[in-house]
Amino acid sequence: MAVVLGKLGAKAVALTLGALFVFVTACGSSSSTPTQSATDVTVWTAWGGNELKAFQDVLKPFTAQTGIKVHISTVRDSSQLAINVDAGTTLPDIGLPPNVDKVQDWVSKGVMKPIETALGDQFQDYMTNTVSSLTTDQGGKSTNTQIYLVNGKHYGLFVKTQVKGLLWYDPKVYTGQAPATWNDLIAIDPAKYNAKSLFCTGIESGAASGWPAVDDFDNILMRQAGHDTYNNLIAGKVKFSDPQIKQAYQSLGQMFSASYGGKNTILTTNFGKAGDPMFKSPAGCLFLEQATFITSFFEQDNPGVKASTDYNFFPHPSMGNPAGDGNVNGFADSLVMYNDTPAARKLMQYVASKDAQQIWVNDGGTLAANKQVTYNDPISKAAFAVVQGAKNLEVTAGDFVPSDMQSAFWKSMLDYVNNPGGLDGILSHLDSVQKSAYSS
Secondary structure (H helix, E strand, O other): OOOOOOOOOHHHHHHOHHHHEEEEEOOOOOOOOOOOOOOEEEEEEOOOHHHHHHHHHHHHHHHHHHOOEEEEEEEOOOOHHHHHHHHOOOOOOEEOOOOHHHHHHHHHOOOOEOHHHHHHHHHHHHHHHEOHHHHOOOOOOOOEHHHOEEOOEEOOEEEEEEEOOEEEEOOOOOOOOOOOEHHHHHOOOHHHHOEEEEEEOOOEEOEOOOHHHHHHHHHHHHHHOOHHHHHHHHOOOOOOOOHHHHHHHHHHHHHHHOEOOHHHHHHHOEHHHOOHHHHOOOEEEEEEEEOOOHHHHHHHHOOOOOEOOOEEEEOOOEOOOHHHOOEEEEEEEEEEEOOOOHHHHHHHHHHOOHHHHHHHHHHOOOEEOEOOOOOOOHHHHHHHHHHHOOOEEEOOHHHHOOHHHHHHHHHHHHHHHHOHHHHHHHHHHHHHHHHHHOOO
16 A cells, blocks of 8 residues: 655745654653663654554563663654754654665765664574565665665664555455466456456545556566566656556556446545455455455455455466566565664664564554564465565555656556556656656
8 A cells, every 4th residue: 555645845844843743652751862872762653543553562562671661753754854864953763764765875874774783693683584575685786775775784674564466356256266377367257256347446545546556557567577677667767658668557457447337436436445346246346456454444344254254365467477477566664773772772673573573463454574473364374475475575666756756657547547548648748757757
């Protein structure tokens, strides 16, 4: 799921600072952490709601065992860290990482402290026990900013994962085998299973409408065109009018044309409710492509449905390019140490552990980064197997392009659903936006 954070200018942030922070103290007061403190640690995170509660649950044993007070600030604006770095003002001891375009600059300035330093003699355990695609560039490169690897050192400690591009279905309705290829998937006749359509698709999400389709596009492109082309598109080095990008749009168009309710339903159905027709009788569709988080929507909107019995998934099928089959679209949460203090080191060491990440998983709604964590339900266990088996755990393109490009990218999906015959014009417009967005 795309997390849309407001991108405000420095002046706007300064004027609305009170609206951007929610202070939550895990233990003790919210006073600032003393320099080199061994008793207090400040943490900035974007987590709120159930995610924040889960983090607080994770911290309870740490506080009880160490006596260290963790002062959490929920910072909704993703630019606040960058504002403080540029201004030379206070940074949290631990926080979320910056956008990838800032990683190398911040490392060179000493803003981000190496995980090797934070973990000390526990660093090798972290490398051994964490999903390899999150710690090691699979091509052997010493710098990969998507995993916060710079000149052979690590600057982001991964604690949670999710996986996208899963094809969800009701096993009571679809009783066939998981298709091996996209062509096999598209060739399935829904009428054979007494379903109205092959796919359910809903891409409405308020101001962010279109992002679910961009996620679907990403899963096609990374497998169809491969790792380099996919990441070159994110970097603005491949035009949208490139034949490989156009082919991915056209493949996605096959999903749109086989979706329940047609274009009006696709455009007006909220992504969280898109899968509801799967559970009707007769079924409105056989498959919904979405991330692991969608199961909470299944259960919320269709009381009584149960994992494995009423919903299951199979991984995204091959797009016919063997070199792209190991590319998996996912997202992972990581923490960065900005101030090297004794308390910060201890907290980083703790959240890297199996025990800490087990609490996150037990609270529900996420997968771990640590391979030793166990899963009580078969859905989560199978989803983590997809993450663990990835050659490259690819970031979501729509979340890593410049903001103007992101908006146009999302809107292109709305335009394409509404007018599939206008694809060339849609891609030409994206080329223009790309040229401007990456030159500014």
